[in-house]
Amino acid sequence: MRISEEKCIGCGSCISFCPVGCIVETNGKVSIERDECVDCGALRRADVCPTDAFYMPAECWFFAIWCR
Numbered sequence: 001m002r003i004s005e006e007k008c009i010g011c012g013s014c015i016s017f018c019p020v021g022c023i024v025e026t027n028g029k030v031s032i033e034r035d036e037c038v039d040c041g042a043l044r045r046a047d048v049c050p051t052d053a054f055y056m057p058a059e060c061w062f063f064a065i066w067c068r
């Protein structure tokens, strides 16, 4: 999973919803620790982002389907 820098407003609403705690805030910017993210899609399904900033790029789908 990725966060669109253009869409994210840094509200922090998503941070506590990630089941593996891989969303971090640094200097007012929110990002995903890619090594920790398991591409579960929980945040998109929870619909917690006010700007719909989460997206799943093709390489994540490939990883989730073929490398797990």
Ligand code: SF4
Pocket (backbone or CB within 6 Å): 001, 017, 018, 019, 020, 021, 022, 023, 032, 036, 037, 038, 039, 040, 041, 042, 043, 044
């Ligand atoms: S896809 Fe899952 S593990 Fe990755 S950031 Fe979203 S909720 Fe967390």
Ligand code: SF4
Pocket (backbone or CB within 6 Å): 003, 007, 008, 009, 010, 011, 012, 013, 014, 015, 030, 048, 049, 050, 051, 052, 053, 054
């Ligand atoms: S909920 Fe959306 S807008 Fe708010 S910090 Fe998370 S990704 Fe950014």
